[in-house]
Amino acid sequence: MKFLVVTNAPTLLEDNCYKAYAPYVREMDIWSDYVQDFKIISPTKYNQPLLTISFKKQPIVDSIPSLNFSSVLSAFISFILTPVIIFKLFRGMFWADHIHLRCPGNIGLLGCFVQLFFPEKTKTAKYAGNWDPASKQPLSYRIQKWILSNTTLTKNMQVLVYGDWDNQTKNIKPFFTATYRSSEIEKVNKRDYRSKLEFVFIGSLVIGKRPLLAIQIIEDLTLKGFNVSLELFGDGILKEELMQYVSEKKIEHIIKIHGNQKKEVVKKALKTAHFSILPSQSEGWPKAIAEAMFFGCIPVVTKISCVPFMLDYGTRGILIEPDLRSATNKIITALESRETLQLQSEAALQWSQNYTLDVFENEICKLLKV
Numbered sequence: 001m002k003f004l005v006v007t008n009a010p011t012l013l014e015d016n017c018y019k020a021y022a023p024y025v026r027e028m029d030i031w032s033d034y035v036q037d038f039k040i041i042s043p044t045k046y047n048q049p050l051l052t053i054s055f056k057k058q059p060i061v062d063s064i065p066s067l068n069f070s071s072v073l074s075a076f077i078s079f080i081l082t083p084v085i086i087f088k089l090f091r092g093m094f095w096a097d098h099i100h101l102r103c104p105g106n107i108g109l110l111g112c113f114v115q116l117f118f119p120e121k122t123k124t125a126k127y128a129g130n131w132d133p134a135s136k137q138p139l140s141y142r143i144q145k146w147i148l149s150n151t152t153l154t155k156n157m158q159v160l161v162y163g164d165w166d167n168q169t170k171n172i173k174p175f176f177t178a179t180y181r182s183s184e185i186e187k188v189n190k191r192d193y194r195s196k197l198e199f200v201f202i203g204s205l206v207i208g209k210r211p212l213l214a215i216q217i218i219e220d221l222t223l224k225g226f227n228v229s230l231e232l233f234g235d236g237i238l239k240e241e242l243m244q245y246v247s248e249k250k251i252e253h254i255i256k257i258h259g260n261q262k263k264e265v266v267k268k269a270l271k272t273a274h275f276s277i278l279p280s281q282s283e284g285w286p287k288a289i290a291e292a293m294f295f296g297c298i299p300v301v302t303k304i305s306c307v308p309f310m311l312d313y314g315t316r317g318i319l320i321e322p323d324l325r326s327a328t329n330k331i332i333t334a335l336e337s338r339e340t341l342q343l344q345s346e347a348a349l350q351w352s353q354n355y356t357l358d359v360f361e362n363e364i365c366k367l368l369k370v
Contacts, residue, residue: 001368003035004096006089008105010046011061018061020051022263023287030361031100032057034368041092042107051260052168056166062088066101075273082110091115093121098368101125103148104141112147112154119155124367126175128284130163130305135282137148137174138258158367161338162285163306179291180264185353188296191345193338196227200297202266202288205236205257209278210302210322214244215255217277220328222254226335230277231269235260270295274341275291279322292316296345300331316348 005028011018018040019025019330032038032055044063064085068074089111094166101111108125113122125148129141137145148159149169159177199218203209211232218230232242232255239257246255258265270276276292277300285306289299293310299317301307311317318334320327336340 001035002097003039003100003368004060004092004098004345005038005040005042005100005102006092006107006111007040007042007102008066008107009042009102010050010066011040011042011044011059011063011112012046012050013044013054014052017054018058019054022051022053023177023179025053025055026179029056030357030364031368032059033361034365039092039095042072048237048316052237062092063334064088064107065258069106078106085110086114090117093118096121098343099123100147103127103166104144106140109140109144112144113148115157116147116153121156122369123154123157125157125159127159128163128212128281130284131163131165131172132305133165133167135305148188152209152313154297161369163309175285175363176355176360177285177287178296178355178357179287180356181287182356185294188271188349189295190342191272191296193335194276196229197275197335198273199228199230199275199277199300200269200292201230201232201276201277202291203232203234203286205234205242207238208281209234209236210281211236211238211320212245213279213324214277214329215242215245215251216254217279217327218254218333219251220329221250221251224332225326226332229254231273232257233259233261233266233269243317251312266291267295270297271323273297275300277301279320279327281322283307284342285310289317290352290355293348298341298344299326310351312347312351316344316351318344 009020009024038057039060041062043066065081067078075192090162101108103125116156149172151169157171159172161172164174201214205211221228242256246252270292278289278295279302283305289301292299302322303319320330
């Protein structure tokens with residue numbers, strides 16, 4: 001089988017080896033295990049820190065430029081480059097037996113249009129953003145969702161989305177993502193919620209993840225007399241700004257910013273942390289939260305996308321508003337019942353351990369019909 005991936009995610013050549021963002025690579029390694037030829041059409045440059053690993057099966061890479069419409073100049077350049085990208089997408093889709101789109105994104109948007117000309121090809125699309133029909137989203141995202149779910153235009157396509165939403169077309173398939181194997185399930189000691197409470201933040205240090213709000217929540221809890229700490233794992237454009245804030249507030253003793261760390265380091269932290277906090281603006285299926293729940297670490301997350309479903313609307317975690325006072329008060333209320341916290345931890349663990357890489361791999365095989 002000739003398997004084509006169309007994605008915004010940059011594929012980087014380092015030491016004669018193709019690499020990409022680690023969680024994405026781990027997922028694509030599973031897909032590529034079941035195909036003979038593996039090609040990626042994507043940008044091949046990225047000018048920000050990125051936690052990368054090598055693809056297990058090295059892909060054929062067809063390099064395309066990134067598209068950027070944030071300014072008049074960048075929009076003009078992107079407009080000039082678009083025909084080149086469309087040509088490469090057509091060429092790649094002619095080559096492929098199975099077309100796999102990674103959405104949402106500018107490249108994914110073009111892929112949505114080009115795939116319309118290949119109705120006989122077997123196709124999947126992984127929509128990694130918020131599929132909630134009621135959510136406010138950019139026009140390009142709404143166009144991608146409309147094309148993908150329009151079974152009159154889009155043929156022979158299964159669209160993998162996070163969450164189970166009402167009134168969806170027959171090609172929309174509720175899906176998930178996973179990090180750990182069934183073999184990694186282990187007995188986790190119960191947390192002591194009477195001692196110091198450890199929070200972790202796992203994610204990119206960017207505006208959309210609201211890492212500053214996470215820091216401020218822990219700072220506010222400390223001011224209110226709670227013995228808490230926060231470790232942040234991740235990198236991004238806000239890192240220096242966050243480090244400066246921590247220094248100016250003199251809270252280095254409770255806030256530690258570690259940057260990107262290996263899977264084993266994060267896993268070790270999740271086994272002992274009491275809470276995983278992620279007050280994001282938008283998510284698809286927040287993998288960091290599912291990872292935390294796998295080890296009984298209680299999630300503290302904003303009510304977005306399929307997160308309320310993941311947390312069973314509060315029985316498996318704490319749902320907060322993106323407001324400092326409201327979020328702090330919600331956490332304080334939760335801390336008043338240690339018995340409830342123990343139940344949430346156990347419920348989170350039991351639920352997340354149903355979504356292992358073994359189950360994920362089995363679902364991928366069904367999609368590829370192997």
